[in-house]
Amino acid sequence: MFHDLGGETMNKLDTLTPALRAKIVLGERNYQEDPATPVSNYLARTKRHCNGGKTVDAGLWLRGHCDRGGKVFLTMSGAGSSFQMGITLSELIRAKLIAGISVSGANLEESLYRLVAHSHYAYIPDYVELTAQEEKELDHKGFRRITDTFLPEEESVRVVLPAFEMLWREAEAQGRPRFWHEYFFELFERNLIQIDPGANLDDCWLYWAWKEGVELCVGGAEDSTMGNIFAYYTYGGSHPLLSNYAQEHPISPEVVHHSFRYMHRLAEWYPDHSQGEGLAFLQLGGGIAGDFPICVVPHLKKDYLADETTEQQEALIRPWAGFVEIHSSPMSFGSYSGAGGKEKITWSKLEPSAFMMQIFGDYTEHFPDIAALMLRK
Numbered sequence: 001m002f003h004d005l006g007g008e009t010m011n012k013l014d015t016l017t018p019a020l021r022a023k024i025v026l027g028e029r030n031y032q033e034d035p036a037t038p039v040s041n042y043l044a045r046t047k048r049h050c051n052g053g054k055t056v057d058a059g060l061w062l063r064g065h066c067d068r069g070g071k072v073f074l075t076m077s078g079a080g081s082s083f084q085m086g087i088t089l090s091e092l093i094r095a096k097l098i099a100g101i102s103v104s105g106a107n108l109e110e111s112l113y114r115l116v117a118h119s120h121y122a123y124i125p126d127y128v129e130l131t132a133q134e135e136k137e138l139d140h141k142g143f144r145r146i147t148d149t150f151l152p153e154e155e156s157v158r159v160v161l162p163a164f165e166m167l168w169r170e171a172e173a174q175g176r177p178r179f180w181h182e183y184f185f186e187l188f189e190r191n192l193i194q195i196d197p198g199a200n201l202d203d204c205w206l207y208w209a210w211k212e213g214v215e216l217c218v219g220g221a222e223d224s225t226m227g228n229i230f231a232y233y234t235y236g237g238s239h240p241l242l243s244n245y246a247q248e249h250p251i252s253p254e255v256v257h258h259s260f261r262y263m264h265r266l267a268e269w270y271p272d273h274s275q276g277e278g279l280a281f282l283q284l285g286g287g288i289a290g291d292f293p294i295c296v297v298p299h300l301k302k303d304y305l306a307d308e309t310t311e312q313q314e315a316l317i318r319p320w321a322g323f324v325e326i327h328s329s330p331m332s333f334g335s336y337s338g339a340g341g342k343e344k345i346t347w348s349k350l351e352p353s354a355f356m357m358q359i360f361g362d363y364t365e366h367f368p369d370i371a372a373l374m375l376r377k
Helices: 002-013 038-046 050-067 086-094 105-120 132-140 153-174 180-189 205-212 225-233 259-273 288-294 296-304 310-316 341-345 363-374
Strands: 071-076 098-103 144-146 149-151 215-217 279-284 322-327 355-360
Touching (some): 050 322, 086 098, 086 363, 098 259, 105 153, 105 225, 153 225, 279 363, 288 296, 296 310, 322 341, 341 355
Parallel strands (some): 071 098, 322 355
């Protein structure tokens, strides 16, 4: 009976146009279980459909990409660092699977805050039930809410601020500007922070990115707590209100390279690291963390190589080898988040043959599964 049904289905499939037939899969995924990878086996066996199936397919493709000698460029928006995604990302870094990372300024600093103030974090699982007045009470008491997590500002931001101010003023005195993330790396290089007794250094992706020499990109660092503070420390304006509260000796904002320098750095880095199997683009969330670095490919082709033929541009600059995006934003109103891989083909970021997968959901749920598959857990 079962075999007859399969035969009938095959006959019906054969009546479809070749293009449509190629999109349909009959049966289960071709996965060989390995006794050494029980978590991967479980995921491949149980997550076959919908977003679960997409998650496993993406993880298996990324595993194969890395097995063939490729690397992954990962981007993270939102507050993944506060939500302890560093546990997963750090392990991928230590496994030498991550070549580069692009993050929002918030994710950069929150990895550090998790390290210096881990024991001071608190949670509120029923955050959706909070009233506006309760939110105001939390504000007055210094509870800074990020979804279900409270970032302990006094125990993290204000504790590391003196070290940052020292580094900024030193950079000005020496005439040696740095990229935003390099100030964070210098905290580790010069042992300028005290790790919280409850924190695990293995869970701090920022530390491991420094330790392993992973390329880092932070477009729009101003959009972060420490970025806001740096803007204040560099303010030298004459506004009738603000000038009364400005720093007596404002720091030059030029001690931090602006974001155009990050694009210069990416433009130099990308051709040297996209050879062989190339770089897969793994995007957690949307926004500037993803949009900034993925644009380096058309930037190289259409700006630097603008006078070359399309064939020469494509011969000299490899597109991203694949695109995996985990997000909760629908494709609408010109939003970058949710636009999907096909739209990126029109911007020379991807080729039609590239692996493309969109997973709709919370990346704190799907990313660990992808990492488990990549790491052969």
